[in-house]
Amino acid sequence: MIATPDRTPLPREFFARPVLEVAPDLLGRVLLRTTPDGPIALRITEVEAYDGQNDPGSHAYRGRTARNGVMFGPPGHVYVYFTYGMWHCMNLVTGPVGTPSGALLRAGEIVEGAELARKRRLSARNDKELAKGPARLATALDVDRALDGTDACTPDDTPLRMLTGTAVPSGQVSSGPRTGVSGDGAVHPWRFWITDDPTVSPYRAHTPRRRSS
DNA sequence: CAGTCGATTCACT
């Protein structure tokens, strides 16, 4: 009998918890992205928590808009946003309906479908860079606004699914300030990563943009 | 309705 990988999705209740519980619990688990060309699987190595209620760093802090609406919906769905005029980043919505929080997927290791990811990440110098950074991760997995709102908890043929798998033990989790977050939101140690994992992205403090002429 | 700037990445120096 051939061993087949367990493709059971995480139950929605997993995501219904507070984002600060869910975010570190995602580390080591696998996101399955099914593209028209084939599957790509990502083992998550770095995440950041965004709490829409009290967190000035969150897109949901100032209320619901056309862009962030998915975060106000049920947990376990995917919030994808477009930024810097060229990149996409993806979150998993957490908490009950009405608590607009989410976990930003910042980095991971491609564990299946690396050929497909390499075609989309031509500037990557090695496979560790394929998904090292949130926009690189979304690019490698071919994720854009078309997937905004996708349910990652269903076992059906959906384009994205979070698998149950096994999270890394808490002893292998490090935490620190979030990357690129400005103002009061920068103080919280709400970035979580697998200690010493080579696919984790480098920390950068927020850099205000220069005035254009 | 114009101005500002972003949960970033890449090419260059």
Added chain:
DNA sequence: GTGAATCGACTGA
């Protein structure tokens, strides 16, 4: 380490 790329969401008048 520095600056450009690039566009749409959001803000405030």
